[in-house]
Amino acid sequence: MKSSINARFALDYGTFNLDADLALPGTGISVLFGPSGSGKTTLLRCIAGLERPAQGYLEVNGTVWQDSSQGFFLPPHKRALGYVFQDANLFPHLSVYGNLCFGLKRIGLKPAAAGLEQTVELLGIGHLLDRMPERLSGGEKQRVGIARALVLKPDILLMDEPLASLDFQRKQEIVPYLARLHQALEIPVVYVTHAWQEAARLADHLVLMNGGRVAAAGPLAETLSRIDLPLAQDRKAVMVWEGRIAGHEADYHLTRIACMGAELYTTAIDASAGTPVRVQICARDVSLALEAPQATSILNVLPATVTGLADDRKGQTVVRLQVGAHTLLSHITLKSKHSLGLKIGMSVYAQIKGTSILN
Structure with a gap:
């Protein structure tokens, strides 16, 4: 993987230790995900230079920003980065336009040159x-805060739980704008969250944090499909598929999505044919059959191959499946696994309720 961010930090707080070593891609959204206290924000602050660990190395786009072995530390105000906090912290005495231009005046960049429009x-x-x-509403303030960070033309954008202070409705308003970032920006975005729905909706690259360490990291689909990780065994486990809207069946309030060799029916999505979409398929809503059902209410019945099996201590089996070019997870009981005689390499049919697929 060609990386634009190479970071190694060791920080000792006494009651908490950060010991992280990671390489992140040069484009897209890398999400730092994990429970509160796992070290996500501390790692982000180290990247920003707001924390100065005794041992640290940071390279961004081939430029070293920090190297403790050489006694080198680039202070935060000299790092070409944008930082978005939980609170937008807009200047109350300036209009939105004034807030956007404030930083530009400091660095002597005109709005047109900054790509303000x-x-x-x-x-x-x-x-x-x-x-x-x-x-402004909370969601509008955060969008302005993101814009203010972007007009400074940073080499990297850091976002520390930007939706944490918003209610559900405001989150729903801003997420589509955040989802545009990985397509529109040529710089990497590092995004901190402990909310699984945000990670699944936004991440291109996923970093799982636990106890101040990187438990796993990689492309979203690859990391989600690792059945050796607690994330795949959690009852909220999902797989994320990328596709395009193939058409609508208005009479039934359904949308058809083409996903590289597979087609899904889901509840109606308000977007035109050809629009790229990302859908989440919950593992607990995927059932399996050895033969194609002849009469079923489930619209999505997909041929699949078993590629992995993992049993937990609570009578659950996580089944990893290959469906065309995509990976799928299914949570079934251990008894169902034995009844079906599931083994790696077997051909099965995955059944997915259209109402359980999330966009």
Whole structure:
């Protein structure tokens, strides 16, 4: 993997130790995911230079920002990065446009050169430029905060749980804009969250943090499909498939999604044919059969091959399946595994309820 971020940090707080070594890709959204206290934000702050560990190395786009072995440390204000906090922290006395231009004046960059118009369009805030921060919703403030970070043309964008302070409705408003980032930006984004739905919706690359260490890291689908990890065994386990809308069946309020060799029916998605979509398939909603069902209410019946099996101590088996070019997980009981005689390499049929597929 060609990486634009190579980071190694060792930090001792006494009650908490960070010992992380990771390489992240040069584009897309890398999500640092894990429970509270796992070291996600501390790692992000080390990348930003807001923490200075005794042992640390950081290289971004071929440029070394930190190397403790050489006594070198680039201070935060000299690092070409954008940082988005949980709170947008907009200047209350400046309009949205004023907030966007504030940093540009400091570095002597004109709005046109900063790509301000494109950034405004990307975050959908054109109609907000004349407003004062007090007249913005929480989601609007965060979109302005992201735009303010991007217009500085950083080499990397760091986001520390930007949705944590928002209610459900505001989160739903801003997530589509965040999802655009991995397609629109040519810089890497490092995104911290402990919310699984955000990680599944946004991540291109997933880093699992636990106890101040990197438990696993890799492309999203590859990491999710690792049945040796607790994430695949959790009752909320999902697989994420990329596809395009193939069409709609308006009479039934259904959408057909083409996913590289497989087609899925799901509840209606408000988007035109050809639109790229990302869907989440919950492992607990995938059942298995040895023969294609002849009469079933389940619309999605896909031929699959068993590629992995893992039993837990609670009578559950995690089954990893190959469906065309995609990997799928299924949670079944240990008894069902034995009844079906499942073995690696077997051909089966995966059944997925259309109502259980999330967009």
